[in-house]
Amino acid sequence: MDTIASLFSFITTPVSWIIVQFHKVYGALFGDDSGWAWGLSIVSLVVLIRICLIPLFVKQIKSTRNMQVLQPKMKAIQERYKNDKQRQSEEMMKLYKETGTNPLSSCLPILAQSPFFFALYHVLSSIASGKKIGAINQDLLDSARQAHIFGAPLAAKFTDSAEKVASLNASLTDVRVVTALMIVLMSASQFFTQRQLMTKNVDLTVKTPYMQQQKMLMYIFPVIFAVMGINFPVGVLVYWLTTNVWTMGQQMYVINQNPTPGSKAQDAYLQRVLKSVTSHGQVRGRTRRKMVKAIVAKGPDRNDIERKFITGLAKLGLAAQEDGTVLKSDTAAAEAEGAAHKRQQPKRQTKAKRQTAATAGGAKDTERGTAGSKTSLQKQDASQDDKPKSPGKPASGSSRQAKSGQRKGPQRPKHPSKK
Incomplete structure (x- = not known):
């Protein structure tokens, strides 16, 4: 922790100073030792940071949309130079340069607020340990240690022991209930933010592996936040929940006012x-x-x-x-x-409907063929009955009445020797 603190010491003092200034304002309304005064100071810190990051958020939106549009071209480059990684990288960089796309732009807001996040985490950890830090003197340190949000101290964590929680004048049950509820809300807001992006603000005509990756992140990110959340102090959970809600609202506004083409x-x-x-x-x-x-x-x-x-x-x-x-x-x-008024093309039927229609048509053709054959036979019989019967030939009825074993038609006379 001391190593991390030394890395972010350049921003720890400004963050603590901003919190102290907001605490003076809210302390006059709710009381210096009130959890609302300290909690709202953290919320105001988030709002101030996110307002400053709006230009980066706009760049993130443009970069994300450009990446969606470039996915088919990127896939073609990968297929064409799959055996030459160096040429593949050169073509990718050339494509990014021509279109003015920066793949890292989508991560800029998160990277930009990471120092503030770690600085706030260290400030709250110092408050839990009873150490002065930055602009927080001993009086403010004692006030922050007494501040509770719904019974949970700002510096308490879900994994803290009962003795440590008791030293902050709170019960372990209150701390775990409040932290668990905030972790659930934090993960749910993260999931909803990613889901509304995937279901409403994505170009449906572009089908690429990039979209599948985004769907996976929609489920992975909330799990990561839930696992990490049990090690965050209540004050940090307030910070992260506030920034998630801000992101969700900001994205909802962008979707309604400047949607992605084709979505x-x-x-x-x-x-x-x-x-x-x-x-x-x-x-x-x-x-x-x-x-x-x-x-x-x-x-x-x-x-x-x-x-x-x-x-x-x-x-x-x-x-x-x-x-x-x-x-x-x-x-x-x-x-x-x-x-x-133009004639519309008939709707293409499914394969099952076409097979059913073909079967029904075949059955009708068979019935028509059978009826036709019967009609032709009847006509032939009628024509035979109408023809004049020759006297030398027996009638067809008599031939049908001939006994079995006898030769039909006129009999040859027997040889005189056989009489």
Whole structure:
């Protein structure tokens, strides 16, 4: 711990100073020794850090989307140079440079807040040990040791012994109940954040191993947080739970306002825009106009969701403009009406339905063939009955009545010697 503290000593003092400043504000409202004063100070520290990290979060979103788009090209490079690792790496770096993509950008927010996390962890550990650190003097140290959140001290951990918890004026049951509940909430928020990203804000037209990796992380990360959480002090759990909730809300906002092209979120967003245009006759809001402008600029490269949006505007007699606005257009309405009257292709039937139809058709053909053969036989019999019977030939009925063993038809006369 001393080694880690020395590594992060450059940030331990600023973190402790920020907490102390927030504690002065909340202490005036809830009391200096109140758990709410210290807990809200930690929450405010998280909010301040995450506000400063918003530019990195924007870069993370762009990098993640670019990585999704580049997955097919990356896979092709891997297949082409699978026996030449050096050439494969060179082509990958060339692809990243051409597209302006940095694979590490998706990890920037986590890497940027890691020093603050370890600094806060060391500050709380020092409070639990009764040691002064940074801007926390002896009076603040005693106040922090007396602060409890729902009966659990800020410096207590799930794995602490009963004696250590008792030294912080708390019971082991309260500490474990509070920490277990916070660990569950922390893991659940992490899972929900990753799940809404995978189910709503992913381009459904891109099927790559990258997507499978993201699905695995959706289940692995909550487990990692749960295992690590039992060794975190209550104050650190407050910090991590707050940052997870912030990430979840921030991501929800991005999904609703700036969805990934080709995703379910984009479909829902454009449906809302279309509904607003139907009601007001125009695209309201700078963000929405920017989205429409980007769709118009794509031209024939639009995805199915974007084409459906343009068609919806045309049905309303509107045409999207290059600046993101919409104008009345009789041509667009006529084209939409003509497209609606085009003959639609019949829906392809499943294999089982085709086999059933073929079997039924074969049975009908067999019945028609049988009926036809019966009809032809009847016609032949009728034609034979209508023909005149020659006197030298016996009737067909008499031939059928001939005894068995006798030769049908006219008999040759016997030789005179055999009479």
